[in-house]
Amino acid sequence: MSSNAxxxxxxxxxxxxxxxxxxxxxxxxxxxxxxxxxxASLVGPSGCGKSTxxxxxxxxxxxxxxxxxxxxQDGGKSNARIGYVFQSPRLLNWLTVEDNIKFALEAQNIxxxxxxxxxxxxxxLVGLAGQxxxxxxxxxxxxxQRVAIARALAIEPDILLMDxxxxxxxxxxxxKMRVDLMHILEHAKPTILFVTHSLRExxxxxxxxxxxxxxxxxxxxxxxxxxxxxxxxxxPRLFDLEKDLVREFFSVLEHxxx
Amino acid sequence: MKNQAVxxxxxxxxxxxxxxxxxxxxxxxxxxxxxxxxxxxxxxFVTPGPEDKTAEFHVAITLARxxxxxxxxxxxxxxxxxxxxxxxxxxxAVGYLIPxxxxxxxxxxxxxxxxxxxxxxxxxxxxxxMTVTPFVTVNMLAGTKAIDKELVDMAHAFxxxxxxxxRKVLIWQLMPYIFAAFRYAFGMTWKIVALAETxxxxxxxxxxxxxWFEQFNMVxxxxxxxxxxxxxxxxxxxxxxxxxxxxxxxxxxxAL
Numbered sequence: 001m002s003s004n005a006x007x008x009x010x011x012x013x014x015x016x017x018x019x020x021x022x023x024x025x026x027x028x029x030x031x032x033x034x035x036x037x038x039x040a041s042l043v044g045p046s047g048c049g050k051s052t053x054x055x056x057x058x059x060x061x062x063x064x065x066x067x068x069x070x071x072x073q074d075g076g077k078s079n080a081r082i083g084y085v086f087q088s089p090r091l092l093n094w095l096t097v098e099d100n101i102k103f104a105l106e107a108q109n110i111x112x113x114x115x116x117x118x119x120x121x122x123x124x125l126v127g128l129a130g131q132x133x134x135x136x137x138x139x140x141x142x143x144x145q146r147v148a149i150a151r152a153l154a155i156e157p158d159i160l161l162m163d164x165x166x167x168x169x170x171x172x173x174x175x176k177m178r179v180d181l182m183h184i185l186e187h188a189k190p191t192i193l194f195v196t197h198s199l200r201e202x203x204x205x206x207x208x209x210x211x212x213x214x215x216x217x218x219x220x221x222x223x224x225x226x227x228x229x230x231x232x233x234x235x236p237r238l239f240d241l242e243k244d245l246v247r248e249f250f251s252v253l254e255h256x257x258x
Numbered sequence: 259m260k261n262q263a264v265x266x267x268x269x270x271x272x273x274x275x276x277x278x279x280x281x282x283x284x285x286x287x288x289x290x291x292x293x294x295x296x297x298x299x300x301x302x303f304v305t306p307g308p309e310d311k312t313a314e315f316h317v318a319i320t321l322a323r324x325x326x327x328x329x330x331x332x333x334x335x336x337x338x339x340x341x342x343x344x345x346x347x348x349x350x351a352v353g354y355l356i357p358x359x360x361x362x363x364x365x366x367x368x369x370x371x372x373x374x375x376x377x378x379x380x381x382x383x384x385x386x387x388m389t390v391t392p393f394v395t396v397n398m399l400a401g402t403k404a405i406d407k408e409l410v411d412m413a414h415a416f417x418x419x420x421x422x423x424x425r426k427v428l429i430w431q432l433m434p435y436i437f438a439a440f441r442y443a444f445g446m447t448w449k450i451v452a453l454a455e456t457x458x459x460x461x462x463x464x465x466x467x468x469x470w471f472e473q474f475n476m477v478x479x480x481x482x483x484x485x486x487x488x489x490x491x492x493x494x495x496x497x498x499x500x501x502x503x504x505x506x507x508x509x510x511x512x513a514l
Contacts, residue, residue, distance in 0.1 A: 055411075055415075058414075058415040059414070059415070059417075060414045079417070082415065082416075082417075083416075084412070084416070086408070086412065088408070090408055090409055090411075090412040092409065092426060092427060092430065093508055094430040094433075094508045095426065095508075103413075103416070103418070103422070103426050104416045106418075107413065107416040107417050107418035107419070107422055108416065108417060135507075135508040136508075137508065137509065155416070161415075
């Protein structure tokens, strides 16, 4: 196995069309490789099948053909650990912050003896030390999403999937979360597949950007963002990059429509 | 909290005073006063009444009947509701029977069971179970419809096994429905047990209503009714409400 953490080979997925008679293609022979330890973003318009792709990787959605392979630290002896941060926090509101994280640890069969240390470490990392015994509904939306991030990191995943995790937050909170995520990743360095519809967010956060078009979704552009991290959100080089990508994106869209 | 207690005690005291006044005005043979009733309740516990049984005996029998029928109806209703909610085929097959069961008037169910089983213990208890179970089932079915698919997906994404999913994700989402069913079913159960005792079963508080009613003994009839109401209030507010508070601490404002 190479140093790729994720290898997706000509993946296809169809959904039954409304009415149920015909089917339409969401993903058509989509291939993607992400190197270990890389922050990769998948950018595309709403409804292009980005979330579907993540759900297939996470195993909560089936696919019709193609292959998904996730490398594990021990070279395939165990099942891959997949961390998932959704658009909404999806916390278990009846469990304390601590028990929400333990839920993921238990699901992943992580030795009970390590739970305490993992909870402490990752809550600390997302800036929520001291909130262990609080209930999710007593926290703000931003803090709830931090718990969700801690939950996903705590299982020390082979791949961390993030599905527009900041899109439900107000812009100021989202901005702070992005900056904080950068700092978190200096300490934990998982492979990340980050889905967003915002080019700005993608170029600011990632090392690799994949651009997706709609119906059926295909990746039409792969770009490496060479600016070293941590980056300044206002870095003019990021703006230039974003502008170029937007231009390219629209030309592809127009081409597709013709 | 302190104000609340003062208000409550105040309202109880004024109710007793009004009751006493009303009994003075109408004459104790029409409406016995609170003192006479209270004395009768205590006497019933101390000195054996008809068939040489004290009130303790009848209370125990009624509580046992409530406990047994309530437990069976809850378990059966929860199981039935869950199976219907989680297996679409079962719902399609038997779902339409539920409204029929809900429509049968309670009193008729008791009479029917007397006809089927005679004046036997089993008949009375069956009447209770038959009327309460469908209500629990309907509530549980509604609960399964309200399960958040996003949370189930989350659990699957983290590879939670079935046991963990049920224990940490599903049960808790059903909890409000289980409690709603619990309260409602409990209220129904004690009313129907009292009814069944009044019409058919031997012994129990309801049996004593009938016994004294046939003797036209107003004081005793009221004493037994008030004892019954007091017992059920203690059970509902003292026990069930406490358990609920413990289970729902995670809610920011528990609307209980």
